[in-house]
Amino acid sequence: MGTIKDLVDLVTQLSTSIKDRKVAEELREVQNLALTLQSEQSSLHEANMLLREERLKFKEQIGDLEKKIEELSSPIERPSGVPACPNCSTLGKPFYMSPMGPQASWTLRAKLECTKCKYRI
Numbered sequence: 001m002g003t004i005k006d007l008v009d010l011v012t013q014l015s016t017s018i019k020d021r022k023v024a025e026e027l028r029e030v031q032n033l034a035l036t037l038q039s040e041q042s043s044l045h046e047a048n049m050l051l052r053e054e055r056l057k058f059k060e061q062i063g064d065l066e067k068k069i070e071e072l073s074s075p076i077e078r079p080s081g082v083p084a085c086p087n088c089s090t091l092g093k094p095f096y097m098s099p100m101g102p103q104a105s106w107t108l109r110a111k112l113e114c115t116k117c118k119y120r121i
Contacts, residue, residue, distance in 0.1 A: 085114035
């Protein structure tokens with residue numbers, strides 16, 4: 001960015017010292033193009049900084065989501081009296097049965113139900 005400023009200053013100095021109007025006009029055009037380039041470079045730099053901040057926020061969100069995934073994939077601690085579903089449980093992760101309401105347990109003659117496959121005991 002400092003090089004562009006030096007270029008603009010040099011062109012400005014040359015355009016004031018040259019008597020020939022045609023060359024001075026061309027130098028002014030070069031100066032305007034350099035100023036345009038400088039402003040575009042500045043706006044690109046700002047956009048780049050915003051994207052970096054957004055990237056850092058996404059990295060934090062990814063870390064939080066990975067922690068949640070790890071928490072959800074770990075086995076749930078339940079009291080020893082609650083059985084695991086024989087259909088849905090795996091060796092690494094038991095899927096525990098949930099108690100049914102009093103009316104459902106009286107009607108269906110079951111006290112526990114798997115919320116995933118609806119297996120009843």
